[in-house]
Structure formats: structure tokens, C-alpha cells
Amino acid sequence: DTAVSQTPKYLVTQMGNDKSIKCEQNLGHDTMYWYKQDSKKFLKIMFSYNNKELIINETVPNRFSPKSPDKAHLNLHINSLELGDSAVYFCASSRGGVAQHFGDGTRLSIL
């Protein structure tokens, strides 16, 4: 009965590949987010969707493309992976804005 679940937990891949991370929430929230946490634990928002509509799109390379098929799901597709993309990617959800529930992250390592 995990509230916000992400798959996969670990992703190890070669530079130049394309990969996707999936996120699902069962809290009935209307807003979902993607965050990136770097090696120094700095957590930065990338995107947010409200009722399947993109509402936050920070300065992120267009190799990153979020997709929300419905309110409970938000996926992140990354094209042409680069070494600098290595990080932990967190999905979160909320009803409204500030009290966000996070998943346990996807650890992406680029070889």
C-alpha cells in the first residue's frame, strides 16, 4: 500500500541510451512532480503536473520529457543520457501545493 511508488529503484545504463522512470500515487492527489537530487543532496524541482496538465517546467534540457497519462501516474522519459544525468530522481504528489509526499527515488547511474 505504498503511497508514491517509483520503478525502477535502480537504473544503470550507458551514455547515449534512452530510459524511462515510472511513478504512481494512490493518495488521490491532483498534482505530481519530478525532482532531481544530486550527489550533494541538493533537491531541485524539474516538472509538475496538475490534473494531467504541465504547470511547472524548470530549466531542464529538452532530453527530459514528462508524460502524465492520468492523475495517478507521471512518467519521465530521458533521451540521449549524459554523465551529468547521474542522480536520484524523486517523484512526489500533493493535494494542492506544499505538503508533498515523495517516493523513495530512482538511482540513475550513467556509465
Place this chain on the structure above:
Amino acid sequence: QKEVEQDPGPLSVPEGAIVSLNCTYSNSAFQYFMWYRQYSRKGPELLMYTYSSGNKEDGRFTAQVDKSSKYISLFIRDSQPSDSATYLCAWAVSSNTGKLIFGQGTTLQVKP
């Protein structure tokens, strides 16, 4: 100047100590203030949330906000080894957009 400054630590204290964690910010537009706790290899979890200056208490945790000084603190009383984690301060300009700005996090270790 960074929007948010937080001492990354690590901070090591003995069990039972009072812990003070602090953040400063530069953006006067911030209206909502949060503390998140993140255990190793887990996602952040919301500990405290307030939108006004003053103190807010929840069990052993007290959040203090001083908007005039642009300073927020989290106090942990009677610290326990289970409090060992990284503590992230966060801000939002409004409750509608959900855009949170996080501090770098302070790593706390409570030794038995």
C-alpha cells in the same frame, strides 16, 4: 546569493541532546515554510509546515520562523538515534504552484 542557505553538517550529538537546525533565505516572497526529513536511501517526508512567523510545536519537534530576519529553525528535544537523518528546509511562494525551493540539507547523527 543563493536563495536558501543551510549548513550541510554533518552534525553529531549524543542521545538526549537538544538539536538546532537552521536555514536562511533571501527571497521575501516566500510565504510557506517546511521541514522535511530524509533517511538514507529514502524519499523526503514532511515533518512540519507553517505559513506564519512564530513557533509551531509537534511532539519533540518545534519549528520557528522569523520572516523579518528571513530565518527558520527546527529544534529537536530529547534527540533519539532514530532522528539520525538529513533534514531539509524548504520554502514556497504560494500554496498553488507547488514549487518548493529546498536547502541543501543538514545531516544529523544522534549517537546512543
